[in-house]
Amino acid sequence: xxxxxxxxxxxxxxxxxxxxxxxxxxxxxxxxxxxxxxxxxxxxxxxxxxxxxxxxxxxxxxxxxxxxxxxxxxxxxxxxxxxxxxxxxxxxxxxxxxxxxxxxxxxxxxxxxxxxxxxxxxxxxxxxxxxxxxxxxxxxxxxxxxxxxxxxxxxxxxxxxxxxxxxxxxxxxxxxxxxxxxxxxxxxxxxxxxxxxxxxxxxxxxxxxxxxxxxxxxxxxxxxxxxxxxxxxxxxxxxxxxxxxxxxxxxxxxxxxxxxxxxxxxxxxxxxxxxxxxxxxxxxxxxxxxxxxxxxxxxxxxxxxxxxxxxxxxxxxxxxxxxx
Amino acid sequence: xxxxxxxxxxxxxxxxxxxxxxxxxxxxxxxxxxxxxxxxxxxxxxxxxxxxxxxxxxxxxxxxxxxxxxxxxxxxxxxxxxxxxxxxxxxxxxxxxxxxxxxxxxxxxxxxxxxxxxxxx
Numbered sequence: 053x054x055x056x057x058x059x060x061x062x063x064x065x066x067x068x069x070x071x072x073x074x075x076x077x078x079x080x081x082x083x084x085x086x087x088x089x090x091x092x093x094x095x096x097x098x099x100x101x102x103x104x105x106x107x108x109x110x111x112x113x114x115x116x117x118x119x120x121x122x123x124x125x126x127x128x129x130x131x132x133x134x135x136x137x138x139x140x141x142x143x144x145x146x147x148x149x150x151x152x153x154x155x156x157x158x159x160x161x162x163x164x165x166x167x168x169x170x171x172x173x174x175x176x177x178x179x180x181x182x183x184x185x186x187x188x189x190x191x192x193x194x195x196x197x198x199x200x201x202x203x204x205x206x207x208x209x210x211x212x213x214x215x216x217x218x219x220x221x222x223x224x225x226x227x228x229x230x231x232x233x234x235x236x237x238x239x240x241x242x243x244x245x246x247x248x249x250x251x252x253x254x255x256x257x258x259x260x261x262x263x264x265x266x267x268x269x270x271x272x273x274x275x276x277x278x279x280x281x282x283x284x285x286x287x288x289x290x291x292x293x294x295x296x297x298x299x300x301x302x303x304x305x306x307x308x309x310x311x312x313x314x315x316x317x318x319x320x321x322x323x324x325x326x327x328x329x330x331x332x333x334x335x336x337x338x339x340x341x342x343x344x345x346x347x348x349x350x351x352x353x354x355x356x357x358x359x360x361x362x363x364x365x366x367x368x369x370x371x372x373x374x375x376x
Numbered sequence: 377x378x379x380x381x382x383x384x385x386x387x388x389x390x391x392x393x394x395x396x397x398x399x400x401x402x403x404x405x406x407x408x409x410x411x412x413x414x415x416x417x418x419x420x421x422x423x424x425x426x427x428x429x430x431x432x433x434x435x436x437x438x439x440x441x442x443x444x445x446x447x448x449x450x451x452x453x454x455x456x457x458x459x460x461x462x463x464x465x466x467x468x469x470x471x472x473x474x475x476x477x478x479x480x481x482x483x484x485x486x487x488x489x490x491x492x493x494x495x496x497x
Contacts, residue, residue, distance in 0.1 A: 119437035
């Protein structure tokens with residue numbers, strides 16, 4: 053780790069503990085303040101040790117973020133990091149329990165009324181999550197009001213180590229390998245669906261009685277345009293992202309739209325009465341599709357949450373130039 | 377019967393009381409140096425040079441709070457082709473509040489000197 057990376061990690065960690073609306077501005081200012089102080093102490097090439105000493109003087113990221121948080125918040129700066137962890141754990145546990153419950157109910161009913169049951173579980177999850185997060189907030193607010201001044205920052209504050217700062221995650225960096233593999237698979241499936249639709253069957257042509265049997269129902273084959281459309285938008289998006297080299301706000305929203313469309317197509321196929329001419333295959337495929345739908349649903353919700361509440365995408369800044 | 381405080385508890389209590397004592401004074405000290413615009417690090421140096429040492433973790437968030445209260449205004453500038461810095465300056469409202477607080481400080485100083493026996497009546 054070099055000096056610049058250590059500063060990046062520190063600033064990022066402070067930002068993680070700040071409200072979204074304050075984050076970008078404080079991160080920018082904090083970076084500028086750290087660079088000013090380092091320049092004064094070490095000149096042009098500060099060592100990583102000098103940087104670590106400076107960061108320790110600034111205080112742990114949690115403490116620094118706590119100082120920036122408005123004092124009049126319902127949950128004060130000292131309690132906020134713990135509050136955030138407790139709310140995250142509570143909502144995650146509720147989410148996992150709901151997913152397990154939904155999987156069990158779908159397994160019991162062999163996938164009947166999938167959409168209705170899923171919507172009920174989503175609604176129930178939202179209700180439980182809000183209620184429990186509210187209870188946690190209330191408890192923390194009471195602690196804040198009754199013992200706010202008596203609360204001390206955690207003991208680890210005194211011993212925090214700048215060398216142990218976690219690396220900065222860049223959610224907008226693309227994984228070229230993953231994208232290219234995804235692109236090839238989508239193109240292969242797209243070609244297979246449209247150029248060789250009759251391959252969805254079994255054939256034995258060199259025996260005494262050559263035979264061919266259509267494995268998929270006509271009902272399923274009618275869904276090929278939907279499947280193709282879903283794959284095509286996926287291919288177009290992946291190509292655009294590969295050309296751009298990074299994810300941005302527009303491509304992230306398009307990714308969410310593509311995923312939602314893919315989810316819709318999967319549900320359409322799941323709702324078919326018979327997917328395969330062999331009923332055992334239909335049941336097997338429906339079980340696999342049920343798992344795919346749950347995974348896709350979670351992915352859509354997580355991506356939507358990240359887009360709405362996550363770290364904002366960098367915007368062009370308007371800095372007054374005062375060159376003298 | 378009340379338990380005897382340990383040395384570390386006594387130190388912690390003293391630190392806490394000192395912090396409370398300095399809290400209000402720091403705000404006035406910061407305002408006093410922002411009649412002309414300054415960026416964070418230059419302000420810290422300016423206060424340090426005058427004997428008012430403030431920890432970075434206290435000073436920089438304090439600037440944001442004072443700005444949030446309308447006493448300071450700030451903007452990002454690039455001066456002398458260096459990196460962008462946020463410059464703070466007292467706002468018009470800040471100047472009025474500062475002038476009143478200085479008067480209060482003077483009056484308080486007289487009273488406190490008398491209470492502490494530092495100056496005869």
